[in-house]
Amino acid sequence: xxxxxxxxxxxxxxxxxxxxxxxxxxxxxxxxxxxxxxxxxxxxxxxxxxxxxxxxxxxxxxxxxxxxxxxxxxxxxxxxxxxxxxxxxxxxxxxxxxxxxxxxxxxxxxxxxxxxxxxxxxxxxxxxxxxxxxxxxxxxxxxxxxxxxxxx
Amino acid sequence: xxxxxxxxxxxxxxxxxxxxxxxxxxxxxxxxxxxxxxxxxxxxxxxxxxxxxxxxxxxxxxxxxxxxxxxxxxxxxxxxxxxxxxxxxxxxxxxxxxxxxxxxxxxxxxxxxxxxxxxxxxxxxxxxxxxxxxxxxxxxxxxxxxxxxxxxxxxxxxxxxxxxxxxxxxxxxxxxxxxxxxxxxxxxxxxxxxxxxxxxxxxxxxxxxxxxxxxxxxxxxxxxxxxxxxxxxxxxxxxxxxxxxxxxxxxxxxxxxxxxxxxxxxxxxxxxxxxxxxxxxxxxxxxxxxxxxxxxxxxxxxxxxxxxxxxxxxxxxxxxxxxxxxxxxxxxxxxxxxxxxxxxxxxxxxxxxxxxxxxxxxxxxxxxxxxxxxxxxxxxxxxxxxxxxxxxxxxxxxxxxxxxxxxxxxxxxxxxxxxxxxxxxx
Numbered sequence: 254x255x256x257x258x259x260x261x262x263x264x265x266x267x268x269x270x271x272x273x274x275x276x277x278x279x280x281x282x283x284x285x286x287x288x289x290x291x292x293x294x295x296x297x298x299x300x301x302x303x304x305x306x307x308x309x310x311x312x313x314x315x316x317x318x319x320x321x322x323x324x325x326x327x328x329x330x331x332x333x334x335x336x337x338x339x340x341x342x343x344x345x346x347x348x349x350x351x352x353x354x355x356x357x358x359x360x361x362x363x364x365x366x367x368x369x370x371x372x373x374x375x376x377x378x379x380x381x382x383x384x385x386x387x388x389x390x391x392x393x394x395x396x397x398x399x400x401x402x403x404x405x
Numbered sequence: 406x407x408x409x410x411x412x413x414x415x416x417x418x419x420x421x422x423x424x425x426x427x428x429x430x431x432x433x434x435x436x437x438x439x440x441x442x443x444x445x446x447x448x449x450x451x452x453x454x455x456x457x458x459x460x461x462x463x464x465x466x467x468x469x470x471x472x473x474x475x476x477x478x479x480x481x482x483x484x485x486x487x488x489x490x491x492x493x494x495x496x497x498x499x500x501x502x503x504x505x506x507x508x509x510x511x512x513x514x515x516x517x518x519x520x521x522x523x524x525x526x527x528x529x530x531x532x533x534x535x536x537x538x539x540x541x542x543x544x545x546x547x548x549x550x551x552x553x554x555x556x557x558x559x560x561x562x563x564x565x566x567x568x569x570x571x572x573x574x575x576x577x578x579x580x581x582x583x584x585x586x587x588x589x590x591x592x593x594x595x596x597x598x599x600x601x602x603x604x605x606x607x608x609x610x611x612x613x614x615x616x617x618x619x620x621x622x623x624x625x626x627x628x629x630x631x632x633x634x635x636x637x638x639x640x641x642x643x644x645x646x647x648x649x650x651x652x653x654x655x656x657x658x659x660x661x662x663x664x665x666x667x668x669x670x671x672x673x674x675x676x677x678x679x680x681x682x683x684x685x686x687x688x689x690x691x692x693x694x695x696x697x698x699x700x701x702x703x704x705x706x707x708x709x710x711x712x713x714x715x716x717x718x719x720x721x722x723x724x725x726x727x728x729x730x731x732x733x734x735x736x737x738x739x740x741x742x743x744x745x746x747x748x749x750x751x752x753x754x755x756x757x758x759x760x761x762x763x764x765x766x767x768x769x770x771x772x773x774x775x776x777x778x779x780x781x782x783x784x785x786x787x788x789x790x791x792x793x794x795x796x797x798x799x800x801x802x803x804x805x806x807x808x809x810x811x812x813x814x815x816x817x818x819x820x821x822x823x824x825x826x827x828x829x830x831x
Contacts, residue, residue, distance in 0.1 A: 257827045259441070259776055264769070269831050273764075295768060296785040296798040319798050321768035322828075385768065 262375035263382065264322060268330075271369075272322040277332035281315045286399045290392040292384060297324040301392040303335070305400060311335045311343070316389055323373070323382050328389035330370040335393070343397035347390050354383045422724040423811075424717060430808045432457040432713075443778025446813045451596050451624060451757050451804035452782050453646045456710075460649055463709035467702045475701055476675060476692075490701050493708025494691070500711045501622075501641060502632040503658050507690040510657040510664075511704055515623040516546040518642035518657035519590070521694060522619060523550035525670040526663070531587045533559035538581050538616075539590045540565040540573055541794065542598055545787045547590050547621045565591070567791065571598040571747035571754075579610060586616040593625035597786045597800065598747030599730065599754035601625070608637040617663065623647060627714075627806075628755055629723040633658055645703065649807075650710035654703035657694070664690055671696040722807055726756030729805040729814065733758045736818045742825060746800060757804035759786070765828045767801035773824035779817060 284302035291298045297320025304313035314335050316328040334346055349367065353359050356377045364371050376386045430436050433455050438445045447455060467489070473482035475490045491506075498506040512518040527550075531537065537551045541564040551562045563586075565578040573591075582589060589611040593604050608618035619640040625631055626641070627648030633641050641658040645651060659667075669676055669687055673696035679686045687693045714722060731751035737743060742763040748754045761767060771783035782802040785792045792800055803817055 257773055257776055257823060260773055260827065263772065264828075264831060266831060269828070294784070296789065296792070297768075298798060321766040321799075323768070379772070382768075382772070 263379050265372040265375065267369050267372040268326045269322060271326035271329035275316070275325060275329040277314050278317045278329070279315060280317065281313055284313075284315070286396045288392045288395050288399070290388060290395070292320070292324070292388050294384065295320070297321060297385060297388055299324065299328050299389045299392050301328070301331075301389060301396055303396050303400070309339050309400065310337050311339075316392075318389075320388070321382075321385055323376060323385040324388045327370075327373055327386045328392075330368075330373065331389045331393060333368060334370060340397045340400040343393055343400070347394045347397070350390050351387065353377070354386055422721065423728055424721060424725040424807055426808055426810050429717070432459065433808055434458055434461075436808060440778040440780070441776050446777075446779040446816055448803040448805065448809065448813065448817060449780045449782045450806035450809070451647070451802065453652065454627060454649055454806050455808070456651065457649055457713050459713055460651070460706050460709045463706045464651065464702050467705050472702075474698055486701060489705050489708070490699070493704045493711075496708045496711040496715075497656055498658075500715065501626065501658055502634050504634065505661060508659055508661045508664060510659065510691045510694045511699055512642075512655045512657050513653060513700070514646075514655035515621060515642045515644045516550075516655075518640075518655050519546055519619070519621065520550050521657055521670055522588075522640055522642075522659075523554045525667045525694070526617075527551075527554040527588070528557065529668060531555075531558050531560050534561075535585050535587045536561040536563050536581075536583070537588045537590065538563045538565065538578070538586050538611075540592065540602070541567045542571075542573070542595050542600065542602075542788065542791050543590075543592055544596055544621065544623070545789070546623075547592060547619075548790070551588075551590060560587075567598070567600075567794070570749065571595070571600045573600075573602055575603065575606065578607065582607075582610050582614055582616065584614055586611065586614055588617050588619060590619040590621065592621040592623070593631070594628065594755050595747070596624050596757070596804075597759050597788050597791055597802065599757045599759070600748055601629075601753060601755060604638065605636045608639075612637070624755070628726050630719040639663055645707040645710060648710055649713050650707040651703040654700050654707055656707075661690060664694070667694075669693050669696070673697045675699070717807060723755075725807060726805055727751065727754075729809055729811065730754055730756040730758065732811050733803065733805070733814050733817075736814055740818065740821060740825075743821065746795060756806070756809075757802060759800045759802040761797055761800045762825060765825055767799045769828065770801050770821065770824050773827060774817070774820050777816070777820045777823075779820050781817075 281302045285305045287302045289300045299318035302315040306312040314332045435455050471482050471485040473486045475487040495506045498509045555562045563581045566574045604620045611618040617639040620638040622641045622643040626643040639660045644655040676696040677685045678688045746759040767783035
């Protein structure tokens, strides 16, 4: 076995579990927003759909796509963090995830709020993969903007 | 096929003819680099090759000893710089057997060379209802310029399909190339499949209908003997950085009579013979296509790269790459869950292997190999339509060059086994 131990920081068990068994990946019928993003550098793809209730808060989410373990697990982890949030709440979460990836200080309370996604924090030690981790989140940011504009 | 023996080549017990890599590796300082605690194993040569000391030194020499602008003034440094710069152009011309150095244009890279043809020749010669025929395995740089030209002119781009074995479907090619075809543009060697395309045959088919033939030599000129007269092509485009040379410089070869009739596509200093306030007359070939102060240092270094490859002998380089490619194909057979793209017959391909795994994504494989100091390429390889046509979004690629060894391929195979095992266990 060659020196693969250093990889564990990037590929936490929970990350690979989300990659292999993506949560909430079934497409929604008549979503409020439906966004497709891709990383032209590597070809990874993410499709994100949201439904909102009368209060403007997220009531259903779907993330599907294809790509590496980091981009796809990040999309799956995202689906566990958006329920019940309005556009401002979504923006707040996107900002927090960006800070986590950039290596900015993140408080314990903020880390708790990110739940299992904190397992992706090892990505910041692999700068070229940060883009992979943020692909789904760029879709969520776009989705939040559309919700604000009162899409459909 | 026989090759002139260079002092750098030797026979091997495994049957192939390999270069004397121990000797060659000593010329490449970067190959001593440690990556993640391991000695670098560089298998991303189709993206860019490493540079021998001789080439690096030629850039230092120019800047330290005779840095001056070319084609200007009578002072000693300018004369020396001009001489070495123009000698580099002659070396490139001899390297591809161009009839004259006047048909060798310096560009920034292969992409710029192809764009030069698209604008300068294409805008004047392609009209509404005409077509340009290229291939389904092409690099984006030999697709997008033609799509844009077709859009400007109301013309059509046609793609020669790729068969199951990774070869062009030449029967379809004969039908696609018709009386309205103005240009056939094809890569000589595929950067994804490794396929060597019959560009000489395509040139014959193109010429039979009055079309011109452009060969994208980005992957072939660094690796095999390429003779523009034997191929019968009208244009050949390639980059220096994949053949031991520096980045930022490429070459367009064009048939002299064709380029004499072409208009410049960039205007400014050096490309004119006379300027008045009313207008200008164009300079002769090759300067008509080289506006402004050229990339002197990198042109000189390209000459040094050609010297280095000439010393090895391109026949020997090709034999080495084919031997490594064949060895890698053989070793990949023992890897379960890995699938190799392109021709099964090693005789039909060069020294690269693209592959994918049943479940582990190429990026994750590449990341694991990087931990072992092994550099491979992962992604769509600037050939999105081709890679997607295989039902995948990305592939991994190991590409070999003059300094790579069978032992490095063994390390790659071991590394892939370990990487697949790592992800399977977790």
